[in-house]
Amino acid sequence: MQDQSVNLLILGGSWFVGRVIAEDAVARDWNVTVFNRGRSSTPPDGVRTIHGDRENGEDLARLASEGPWDAAIDVAGSVPTMVRDAARALQRATRKYVFVSSVSAYAGWPAEPVTESSPLHEGDPDMGSGDGPSHAYGPMKVGCEAAIRREFGADQSLILRPGVVLGPHEYVGRLKWWLGRALRGGQILAPGRADRVIQPIDVRDLATFVLDQIAGGGAGTYNAAAPTDRTYRDLLIACLAATGGSGELLWTNDQWLAAQNVQQWTELPLWRVPPGTWAVDTQRATAAGLACRPLAETVHDTWAWLSSGGRAVEHERDAEHGIEPRKEAALLDAAQKAGAVDDRETFPAQSEPAGKA
Numbered sequence: 088m089q090d091q092s093v094n095l096l097i098l099g100g101s102w103f104v105g106r107v108i109a110e111d112a113v114a115r116d117w118n119v120t121v122f123n124r125g126r127s128s129t130p131p132d133g134v135r136t137i138h139g140d141r142e143n144g145e146d147l148a149r150l151a152s153e154g155p156w157d158a159a160i161d162v163a164g165s166v167p168t169m170v171r172d173a174a175r176a177l178q179r180a181t182r183k184y185v186f187v188s189s190v191s192a193y194a195g196w197p198a199e200p201v202t203e204s205s206p207l208h209e210g211d212p213d214m215g216s217g218d219g220p221s222h223a224y225g226p227m228k229v230g231c232e233a234a235i236r237r238e239f240g241a242d243q244s245l246i247l248r249p250g251v252v253l254g255p256h257e258y259v260g261r262l263k264w265w266l267g268r269a270l271r272g273g274q275i276l277a278p279g280r281a282d283r284v285i286q287p288i289d290v291r292d293l294a295t296f297v298l299d300q301i302a303g304g305g306a307g308t309y310n311a312a313a314p315t316d317r318t319y320r321d322l323l324i325a326c327l328a329a330t331g332g333s334g335e336l337l338w339t340n341d342q343w344l345a346a347q348n349v350q351q352w353t354e355l356p357l358w359r360v361p362p363g364t365w366a367v368d369t370q371r372a373t374a375a376g377l378a379c380r381p382l383a384e385t386v387h388d389t390w391a392w393l394s395s396g397g398r399a400v401e402h403e404r405d406a407e408h409g410i411e412p413r414k415e416a417a418l419l420d421a422a423q424k425a426g427a428v429d430d431r432e433t434f435p436a437q438s439e440p441a442g443k444a
């Protein structure tokens with residue numbers, strides 16, 4: 088498929104991952120159509136917008152009549168019947184169907200390391216929304232993946248399983264919280280080990296990979312995470328550096344923090360103890376061309392975007408992230424008394440007083 092000729096449909100395209108994919112595709116001079124309700128945010132410049140509700144069959148039929156496309160990217164689907172219905176409606180209108188799933192699709196994640204062939208949750212392609220364990224995020228994503236493979240076949244399906252995605256426009260609020268915390272400075276409750284590997288992927292690298300795959304005719308399933316060459320310390324130092332903050336990182340024991348009921352993943356964003364959390368194998372995607380920029384660049388650019396007035400779409404998950412300052416201060420006090428601070432580091436580094444010649 089020649090780059091110039093790509094007609095791309097994005098189901099969504101105005102919040103975060105979809106938006107950045109749309110921006111990248113426009114920059115490649117692709118013909119980009121986005122389909123959304125037009126409720127929450129305006130899509131990037133240069134795209135053609137079709138408004139409609141993907142839960143409405145007539146809207147999907149109207150959308151399909153506006154094709155054909157070389158590929159449709161279903162960015163934010165999470166209910167199998169909704170994804171199934173969109174894939175069915177678009178079957179004659181697009182050659183390829185791309186789906187943004189999640190590393191949560193794996194039954195063993197985050198307890199165990201995962202590769203693309205690790206066992207998945209049970210997922211039903213005909214399941215609608217509802218409550219209960221089979222309606223949890225991971226099993227539902229598996230159901231969505233199964234619905235797409237059923238409608239499009241493995242050869243015309245491209246499935247991405249990202250871990251944490253960061254960068255400008257991120258609305259979950261994980262990096263935004265750490266940036267704000269770094270700006271405030273002082274003694275900072277730094278969770279666990281400074282050298283803990285973390286694998287958040289920059290949304291722009293994810294977008295590039297997806298579009299390169301489409302351009303190259305790629306299909307199949309790929310984990311999408313950063314390589315294991317970056318650490319939690321890199322994240323916090325980059326946040327301090329980007330914001331101009333100064334502070335002391337108190338690296339506090341995992342088990343002690345967990346025993347104090349500090350909520351993993353949310354109160355201290357990106358802190359999660361199970362050993363598979365950041366053991367997502369990315370060899371397949373790397374071999375296929377996934378290239379990840381340094382974490383410091385993601386942090387720097389997100390801060391630059393926020394501090395120049397960038398605002399993500401409002402989302403309920405944003406409020407779940409971060410720890411109350413008073414609770415953090417009390418924990419820091421208690422951790423020092425309990426001997427639970429394993430390491431500490433001041434940023435910027437204190438320079439040694441110049442000795443006499």
Ligand SMILES: NC(=O)c1ccc[n+]([C@@H]2O[C@H](COP(=O)([O-])OP(=O)(O)OC[C@H]3O[C@@H](n4cnc5c(N)ncnc54)[C@H](OP(=O)(O)O)[C@@H]3O)[C@@H](O)[C@H]2O)c1
Pocket residue numbers: 098099100101102103104105106107122123124125126127128139140141142162163164165187188189190249250251252253259
């Ligand atoms: N953030 C992470 O760390 C992370 C990690 C792993 C996986 N993921 C996955 O990454 C994806 C993130 O997607 P995103 O939210 O950033 O995508 P997006 O495409 O940028 O935004 C979601 C789009 O869906 C549209 N939409 C919502 N309900 C709709 C409806 N009923 N009919 C038509 N359009 C509708 C929204 O616009 P309107 O509201 O205007 O309709 C918006 O354009 C998700 O699949 C998520 O599971 C994220």
